[in-house]
Amino acid sequence: QKEVEQNSGPLSVPEGAIASLNCTYSDRGSQSFFWYRQYSGKSPELIMFIYSNGDKEDGRFTAQLNKASQYVSLLIRDSQPSDSATYLCAVNQGGSYIPTFGRGTSLIVHP
Amino acid sequence: DARVTQTPRHKVTEMGQEVTMRCQPILGHNTVFWYRQTMMQGLELLAYFRNRAPLDDSGMPKDRFSAEMPDATLATLKIQPSEPRDSAVYFCASGLGQGNTGELFFGEGSRLTVL
Numbered sequence: 181q182k183e184v185e186q187n188s189g190p191l192s193v194p195e196g197a198i199a200s201l202n203c204t205y206s207d208r209g210s211q212s213f214f215w216y217r218q219y220s221g222k223s224p225e226l227i228m229f230i231y232s233n234g235d236k237e238d239g240r241f242t243a244q245l246n247k248a249s250q251y252v253s254l255l256i257r258d259s260q261p262s263d264s265a266t267y268l269c270a271v272n273q274g275g276s277y278i279p280t281f282g283r284g285t286s287l288i289v290h291p
Numbered sequence: 292d293a294r295v296t297q298t299p300r301h302k303v304t305e306m307g308q309e310v311t312m313r314c315q316p317i318l319g320h321n322t323v324f325w326y327r328q329t330m331m332q333g334l335e336l337l338a339y340f341r342n343r344a345p346l347d348d349s350g351m352p353k354d355r356f357s358a359e360m361p362d363a364t365l366a367t368l369k370i371q372p373s374e375p376r377d378s379a380v381y382f383c384a385s386g387l388g389q390g391n392t393g394e395l396f397f398g399e400g401s402r403l404t405v406l
Contacts, residue, residue, distance in 0.1 A: 212393045222399070223382060223397035224334075278324075278339055278347060279393065281326075281333060282333065
């Protein structure tokens with residue numbers, strides 16, 4: 181069973197702080213990694229993807245990938261209450277286009 | 292404004308009834324996925340189509356669930372007979388499935404309640 185693991189949280193951070201969300205995966209052949217945000221009662225939407233080791237920055241979001249450790253993370257700088265949502269890590273196993281999703285981490289940003 | 296369209300948005304039915312959910316993927320997308328989301332299990336893959344061909348339905352209970360894609364603009368997920376444990380939100384998603392893209396675009400979901 182190829183697995184994607186996330187801490188369910190909730191992770192609570194104050195407004196303006198850095199939120200750090202983590203994800204580990206079991207399949208060493210995984211090639212593509214995604215972070216989706218899901219607001220309560222809504223559908224998941226893609227916010228970041230990363231394919232290569234290292235960091236990828238997009239505005240306040242930074243995705244970090246370490247294939248040797250089978251670890252991918254998402255940093256949210258200057259967290260805002262509007263960032264409060266569940267963040268889903270998704271991993272495409274091997275060369276497939278079938279994402280396996282973690283169960284998500286609930287993030288709460290309090291004013 | 293290209294988006295994945297799902298119907299119905301909400302469905303309440305009684306145990307034993309047939310339920311059909313429909314999805315219109317984004318025009319030009321060649322991969323379609325059906326996922327089921329519950330609090331306990333998270334997002335579970337039920338079925339995967341590429342160029343309308345079913346490639347993976349290993350996550351789907353075959354005795355009661357069926358998924359089809361009669362044409363490029365319509366994917367269906369059918370449950371017959373439905374059971375209370377099928378209560379969940381069912382998401383359809385589509386994607387391009389090319390190169391390393393892999394990103395999915397989700398519909399708004401169909402919330403199913405089986406009494």
